[in-house]
Amino acid sequence: MLADIAPDANAARPERSPGFGKSAGQRAGRAVAPEGDPSPSLDRISSLDRDSPQAGDPPREPTIGARDRAIDVLRGLCIVSMTTAHLAAGSWPWHVFHVAVLVDGAVGFVLLSGVVLGMSQRRTIERAGLRAGQRRLLRRAGLIYLANLGLCLVALGVVARDPVRTAEIFRVDSLDGPLPVAVAALMLQLNPHYTSILSLYVVLLLLSIGVVAALACRQVQVVFACSFALYVAGYLWPSLFTFPVYPGIAGAVNWATWQPLFLAGLLTGWFWQAPLLRAALASRALLVSCAAFVLATGTLGWVLTHGSAPWKSVVVQAFTEGKLAPGTIVMGLAAVFVGYRACSFLVTITYPILSPVARIGRHSLDCYVILSVVVLVLPGLYRYSPTGMVAVGVTLAILVVMFGWSHLRDRLAQRPNALPSRSTRRGAERR
Secondary structure, X not given: OHHHHXXXXXXXXXXXXXXXXXXXXXXXXXXXXXXXXXXXXXXXXXXXXXXXXXXOOOOXXXXXXXXXXXXXXXXXXXXXXXXXXXXXXXXXHHHHHOOOOOOOXXXXXXXXXXXXXXXXXXXXXXXXXXXXXXXXXXXXXXXXXXXXXHHHHXXXXXXXXXXXXXXXXXXXXXXXXXXXXXXXXXXXXXXXXXXXXXXXXXXXXXXXHHHHHHHHOOOHHHHHHHHXXXXXXXXXXXXXXXXXXXXXXXXXXXHHHHHHHHHHHHHHHHOOOOHHHHHHHOOHHHHHHHHHHHHHHHHHHHHHHOOOOXXXXXXXXXXOOOOOOHXXXXXXXXXXXXXXXXXXXXXXXXHHHHHHHHHHHXXXXXXXXXXXXXXXXHHHHOOOOOOOHHHHHHHHHHHHHHHHHXXXXXXXXXXXXXXXXXXHHHXXXXX
């Protein structure tokens, strides 16, 4: 299951051994929320550097192992944004979720995936060592790779049934037979309509194997230097790093220019409990600055899409998304920060209303695959205007399907007689 591919770092898990300089006494007795009980908002989460609670002390707020409702809600909103973009572009929900214009749900989706991965990897490495964390990354990359091959098979089936769709998906007849098609799929050279993110994830997870090794050795500067060099190369020579729709036809996603966004999230998740980061995330001045930047750039994007200006081409180059431009990265970081703080506040007063969105966010990769399958299959079954009420109804129906799938996953995970996970069984054997 794709929820298992990217295990939720928001989910509480017991710590078994000290690590990264912490004593066993500091780790013993740390309060965490149970699997289904998300943590309160950002400002109330305790630091890793605090002492353990003593008998009779009031309970501490959950730390790195506990759920953070705000992250779940924000991930869910990113999926909603992507769903409106793929199924109802131009409708009123699309306008609501794309009011910032220069940034969208895909940017937040990738950034937040990095945050969750950073949390998960640090916890795994602290508990079981670097090799265990890297093996986990390899397993995740392999499962997402298989999911990507599955989408390629779906796309091939759609093209075989409806050759007219080749203009939207890819031209199989240009690959001279089944063997070249299979080789292209295996080499991530087939990326059907709106499905490049899975190929992107495979590459990003493989890059993360080296990144977490550097972080475990406290070589943060090496991560920054390598990421910057790769970004510059991708920006100057995009054809070398862009996933094709099929061999010879360039696609839209340049993985070398997307990786700084993902790694920024990974570093954030890795240092989630660092006092300096906690202070920055709780800073009112930073919140106001980021909100002003998002408002200004969102307004600029709206003006450009509703008019013309002599400097329009310069702004467009600074905020491109396929070849992720510097402006888009900064805008994405600022927008996600503002969104996180807003969600941190909202979940304290309206969580029952937002909980369906949070449930979708907890299984965001599963929901992305559902969306990708729908985008490939639905146009061959039923055509509709993406700007009308039918598009709104279709979008809502698919979101309901996503919620139902996510609810089923949660119910299965909470069964009393559910089999323990492979990592749990291995841990029990070691003990």
